[in-house]
Amino acid sequence: MTNPYSDRPLLSKLDGFRIEVDAEAERGDIVLERAPMNVISMDQRDQLRAAFEALDADDAVRVIVLRAEGEHFSSGGYIHGFLDASPEHVSHLADNVAAPWRCAKPVIAANKGYTFGVGFEISLACDFRIAAKSTFYALPEQKLGQIPGSGGSARLQALIGLARTKDVVMRSRRISGQQAFDWGIAVELVEDDKLEEATAKLVNELRSFSPMAQRTAKKLLNDSENATVATGIELEGHCYSRLRQSEDFAEGVKAFHEKRKPTFVGR
The missing domain is CATH 3.90.226.10 (2-enoyl-CoA Hydratase; Chain A, domain 1)
Structure with a gap:
């Protein structure tokens, strides 16, 4: 190959x-x-x-x-x-x-x-x-x-x-x-x-999940691996807030209400 x-x-x-x-x-x-x-x-x-x-x-x-x-x-x-x-x-x-x-x-x-x-x-x-x-x-x-x-x-x-x-x-x-x-x-x-x-x-x-949510989850977990619980929760909150503005989150919510599989684009 x-x-x-x-x-x-x-x-x-x-x-x-x-x-x-x-x-x-x-x-x-x-x-x-x-x-x-x-x-x-x-x-x-x-x-x-x-x-x-x-x-x-x-x-x-x-x-x-x-x-x-x-x-x-x-x-x-x-x-x-x-x-x-x-x-x-x-x-x-x-x-x-x-x-x-x-x-x-x-x-x-x-x-x-x-x-x-x-x-x-x-x-x-x-x-x-x-x-x-x-x-x-x-x-x-x-x-x-x-x-x-x-x-x-x-x-x-x-x-x-x-x-x-x-x-x-x-x-x-x-x-x-x-x-x-x-x-x-x-x-x-x-x-x-x-x-x-x-x-x-x-x-x-x-690969069925949002690429953006996957990237965010991995970085959050890596970054908070040695953090205190309070620091981990703080980091999680910032990541959650950023993802709320994403196209993928809007698509996920819309697909949930329409009872269909979401189409994520990674933005």
């Missing part, structure tokens, strides 16, 4: 993944394709950031999906790359992996098999994680005399709390797909052969 962003310098020759845009489904996919383990190289991290930014800016895309070819999502990063990279490059690892979090559009991670290290960290930076039953999540850096370096421990702690995060990080413990679902890391748990079906269903659900 042709790379839709090959004219961009950083994306002219993709390393270990491909980009697909389905304009009819309003879906953009980043597909890891360095099977069988989908190891993520240092240069690939920069390209993944650029790929998320390109899809976020593409008007043909409403929802972004991060998925992988083969049995495993990703066993993690290329270990020798850490030794070869400069301290300056390494200091930006978390910034690259945070690209899904920064996207204005919703981002789904479709996980299966080994989802370790940076594979887990970039999935944690997505808005939704769908786990196949074969999934095992892990932050195994302690086995290398290191700690997670791309936001994994911080994002995981926000999801499951301090005690469970210590159990996972300090013991390099693997979490099954079932346990991830029980703990709230994954929003859905499905059979492996149903992973794409579940992903497509969520894409279609998300």
